[in-house]
Amino acid sequence: xxxxxxxAPIDFWFDFSSPYGYLMSxxxxxxxxxxxxxxxxxxxxxxxxxxxxxxxxxxxxxPAKASYSLHDFARSARFMSIPYRQPSQFPLxxxxxxxxYYWLHGQDCSLARQFAHAIFRALYVEDLDISAPDTVLxxxxxxxxxxxxxxxxxxxxEIKTRLKEEVDWAMQAGVFGSPHVxxxxxxxxxxxxxxxxxxxxxxxxF
Amino acid sequence: xxxxxxxAPIDFWFDFSSPYGYLMSxxxxxxxxxxxxxxxxxxxxxxxxxxxxxxxxxxxxxPAKASYSLHDFARSARFMSIPYRQPSQFPLxxxxxxxxYYWLHGQDCSLARQFAHAIFRALYVEDLDISAPDTVLxxxxxxxxxxxxxxxxxxxxEIKTRLKEEVDWAMQAGVFGSPHVxxxxxxxxxxxxxxxxxxxxxxxxF
Numbered sequence: 001x002x003x004x005x006x007x008a009p010i011d012f013w014f015d016f017s018s019p020y021g022y023l024m025s026x027x028x029x030x031x032x033x034x035x036x037x038x039x040x041x042x043x044x045x046x047x048x049x050x051x052x053x054x055x056x057x058x059x060x061x062x063p064a065k066a067s068y069s070l071h072d073f074a075r076s077a078r079f080m081s082i083p084y085r086q087p088s089q090f091p092l093x094x095x096x097x098x099x100x101y102y103w104l105h106g107q108d109c110s111l112a113r114q115f116a117h118a119i120f121r122a123l124y125v126e127d128l129d130i131s132a133p134d135t136v137l138x139x140x141x142x143x144x145x146x147x148x149x150x151x152x153x154x155x156x157x158e159i160k161t162r163l164k165e166e167v168d169w170a171m172q173a174g175v176f177g178s179p180h181v182x183x184x185x186x187x188x189x190x191x192x193x194x195x196x197x198x199x200x201x202x203x204x205x206f
Numbered sequence: 207x208x209x210x211x212x213x214a215p216i217d218f219w220f221d222f223s224s225p226y227g228y229l230m231s232x233x234x235x236x237x238x239x240x241x242x243x244x245x246x247x248x249x250x251x252x253x254x255x256x257x258x259x260x261x262x263x264x265x266x267x268x269p270a271k272a273s274y275s276l277h278d279f280a281r282s283a284r285f286m287s288i289p290y291r292q293p294s295q296f297p298l299x300x301x302x303x304x305x306x307y308y309w310l311h312g313q314d315c316s317l318a319r320q321f322a323h324a325i326f327r328a329l330y331v332e333d334l335d336i337s338a339p340d341t342v343l344x345x346x347x348x349x350x351x352x353x354x355x356x357x358x359x360x361x362x363x364e365i366k367t368r369l370k371e372e373v374d375w376a377m378q379a380g381v382f383g384s385p386h387v388x389x390x391x392x393x394x395x396x397x398x399x400x401x402x403x404x405x406x407x408x409x410x411x412f
């Protein structure tokens with residue numbers, strides 16, 4: 001066993017409806033791998049977190065901040081060289097996508113990661129309505145997932161409970177937004193903290 | 207007249223009580239100068255902006271975000287190689303410092319800039335209570351400013367109106383927080399947008 005595999009994984013929380021979560025999702029694995037780290041992905045529902053903390057999505061706050069945020073999503077994507085198109089429906093519910101992620105993760109964590117990337121890109125590149133169960137089934141089917149089995153799983157109490165538990169666990173861990181990354185107990189909020197994350201991984205803390 | 211002096215100045219809004227405003231204040235002039243730009247500094251009162259927009263300081267939002275923010279202020283300062291100590295009193299009222307800035311600016315804009323740096327460093331390095339009129343007078347006196355003249359000016363309706371107008375003007379320009387920078391109509395919010403500001407100045411937009 002090499003030294004690098006002894007290091008604890010990085011935790012990455014996000015909502016599929018979060019533009020900055022998408023930007024982080026396109027970079028975090030490669031940055032972590034550079035320093036011998038793996039990343040655990042945790043889709044959550046920000047709506048529940050915001051309700052518990054009295055927060056609101058950036059585009060539903062005051063008009064000046066909402067307008068700036070829409071502009072900054074696209075500019076930050078260009079700055080990070082990531083394709084981005086503002087979705088027609090935004091923000092939108094993501095429980096079907098998140099539940100599918102955890103169901104797939106129980107079978108094949110690599111497949112779950114591919115699915116998560118596909119969901120983000122479906123929303124932020126293809127402009128698909130990922131809130132619709134049919135869209136989620138369609139995207140999962142691209143990876144050979146059985147649509148009927150997934151459709152049935154999405155109705156099961158187990159998968160609903162699993163997502164609920166993940167959201168509770170995130171809040172207990174101190175997660176208050178998306179993306180939220182924890183490395184060895186150190187919290188980083190926002191895609192714009194990626195340079196600090198990289199320096200932290202490189203230096204072991206600063 | 208050289209080409210560089212033809213470029214419009216950059217506008218930089220901040221509250222003296224804003225940690226990220228302080229971080230930006232330590233960097234923005236040098237970054238702008240690299241690309242032949244000058245910066246106009248505009249201290250404002252975020253309390254009035256937040257009241258108008260229904261916002262709140264980061265440390266007065268939910269406990270998880272408040273705790274993270276306090277940690278991130280200091281870490282971001284270390285990341286940017288800027289001295290930082292969390293003030294004992296925080297956040298705190300800054301109208302005396304802001305009014306003094308505009309009064310000095312009417313006489314000597316270079317002196318006003320030096321005073322602004324001194325106020326930020328008094329709060330974030332020396333941990334002085336810059337809300338107190340005596341502290342503001344003391345800091346201004348370091349630059350040879352007449353204490354009695356300044357004390358009288360701080361009571362004048364003119365200087366109160368001037369600050370009020372600056373806050374109104376900021377809100378009309380779309381300012382919703384601190385630091386807020388506008389370059390040729392392009393808005394940048396947060397000290398963490400400094401890399402985007404630099405790329406914008408270098409490339410003329412991206």
